[in-house]
Amino acid sequence: MENTATKKKSKLCEVCNVSRPVLKRPKTGEMICKECFYTVFEDEIHHTIISNNLFKRGDRVAIGASGGKDSTVLAEIMTLLNKKYDYGLDLFLLSIDEGITGYRDDSLETVKRNQEQYQIPLKILSYKELYNWTMDDIVKEIGLKGNCTFCGVFRRQALDRGAVMLKANKIVTGHNADDIAETVLMNLLRGDIPRLQRCVNIITGSEGALPRSKPFKYTYQKEIVMYAYFKKLDYFSTECIYAPNAYRGHARDFLKDLEAVRPSIIIDIIHSAENFHFREENKMPVQRNCIQCGYICSNDICMACDLLKNLNSGLAKVKLSINLKRGKDNNNNSNNNDNNNTLKLESTSAATTTTTTVSN
Amino acid sequence: MKVKIELSGGLELLFDKKKVHEIEFSDKNEIPLKDLILYMRDNLLKERSELFVVDDTVRPGILVLINDADWELFGGISYNVEDKDTIIFISTLHGG
Numbered sequence A: 001m002e003n004t005a006t007k008k009k010s011k012l013c014e015v016c017n018v019s020r021p022v023l024k025r026p027k028t029g030e031m032i033c034k035e036c037f038y039t040v041f042e043d044e045i046h047h048t049i050i051s052n053n054l055f056k057r058g059d060r061v062a063i064g065a066s067g068g069k070d071s072t073v074l075a076e077i078m079t080l081l082n083k084k085y086d087y088g089l090d091l092f093l094l095s096i097d098e099g100i101t102g103y104r105d106d107s108l109e110t111v112k113r114n115q116e117q118y119q120i121p122l123k124i125l126s127y128k129e130l131y132n133w134t135m136d137d138i139v140k141e142i143g144l145k146g147n148c149t150f151c152g153v154f155r156r157q158a159l160d161r162g163a164v165m166l167k168a169n170k171i172v173t174g175h176n177a178d179d180i181a182e183t184v185l186m187n188l189l190r191g192d193i194p195r196l197q198r199c200v201n202i203i204t205g206s207e208g209a210l211p212r213s214k215p216f217k218y219t220y221q222k223e224i225v226m227y228a229y230f231k232k233l234d235y236f237s238t239e240c241i242y243a244p245n246a247y248r249g250h251a252r253d254f255l256k257d258l259e260a261v262r263p264s265i266i267i268d269i270i271h272s273a274e275n276f277h278f279r280e281e282n283k284m285p286v287q288r289n290c291i292q293c294g295y296i297c298s299n300d301i302c303m304a305c306d307l308l309k310n311l312n313s314g315l316a317k318v319k320l321s322i323n324l325k326r327g328k329d330n331n332n333n334s335n336n337n338d339n340n341n342t343l344k345l346e347s348t349s350a351a352t353t354t355t356t357t358v359s360n
Numbered sequence B: 001m002k003v004k005i006e007l008s009g010g011l012e013l014l015f016d017k018k019k020v021h022e023i024e025f026s027d028k029n030e031i032p033l034k035d036l037i038l039y040m041r042d043n044l045l046k047e048r049s050e051l052f053v054v055d056d057t058v059r060p061g062i063l064v065l066i067n068d069a070d071w072e073l074f075g076g077i078s079y080n081v082e083d084k085d086t087i088i089f090i091s092t093l094h095g096g
């Protein structure tokens, strides 16, 4: 009967002491009401933006919009903060259409509704336009192994190109604290030092590519979903039909298990990673431009062009199977996480040499 | 007692794509949330129960709201569900 007692006893919000609490904050354990939640949620993101100098007046900012919860809340928050604090930004919604029947075409409908709601211009750029391949075509060609590798590399570049078309000078994405903590763990487990070093940066891609930032770097997934729920934001939450079964990955499950015991773990991991010190020799490779498309990369040709070359010559499948035999394609994908995809891509590039030899 | 259950964030896909379920227990006037969750697993869930229940509670990453407020305010899984309660389950595990 103790529970009934707990339920009836109406505690008040720990911030305003007036209203009924609706949420226990994962970061602090505070019990707060709806209005106070909106305020702290918005203020914390504003603080992240200001203290990291993410924008300056006059910036043209493309919001990477997938129609999912994070980017939908990001569009809402960016619009709201831009007005409330007079950032002076021009905002755009940028959606990438991978060409996945029944998945992306539905989520794009959500983005179109967001466009009307927030009155921000929307650009949809498709893999078909950019690469002349849809994900549907790619899966037909290579099957369901390694599809996310293609998708991730293509998306990363597509966002950049779309932003350039919008004459945007910055990109923001909806990656949240949970996503970043998960990436830290994965890079740590794989010993991927260069990515471990970069993945907690709030701004990435500064060398030649457009700067990309993550205003939700310190924002918990739980609060993003609660915010969307209380504000009745309209988002899309179906899984991609080509997501590998291992999609959710051990790192995510592990993190969620730890979080259940100790909710601050997510921010703790990010803080740890921010304080790592790396030796000089782990510096990133020098950036160059792709000799085929001009995109920033660290080899003669960029990953997207490399993958396209294989697709167009019908070699992609052969190449992937070589990769799989070498045990390099570990299929730890996440549609939310460019880092995973790019990592695997390097394995594909490594295998290029092998295939070239084979086909000669 | 009557309980209303709402599923979202992709979780409804495991429950026949139905977002709202009403359940009536004519022989009870309260039920532990844990028993309700196991009841849902055994009677309403159509596929992949491991995406909903792990170790006799909801899978970590699924948010639960009791009458529109975070279940953690009411003791989480140890809460006793009463007549006319609305229990909402939202998955946070689907792509953003």
Ligand code: SF4
Pocket: A098, A135, A147, A148, A149, A151, A152, A240, A241, A242, A243, A244, A333, A334, A335, A336
């Ligand atoms: S799961 Fe994500 S990365 Fe993989 S094919 Fe689908 S949208 Fe692309």
Ligand SMILES: [Zn+2]
Pocket: A013, A014, A015, A016, A017, A018, A019, A032, A033, A034, A035, A036, A037
């Ligand atoms: Zn309050």
Ligand SMILES: [Zn+2]
Pocket: A290, A291, A292, A293, A294, A295, A301, A302, A303, A304, A305, A306
């Ligand atoms: Zn290129």
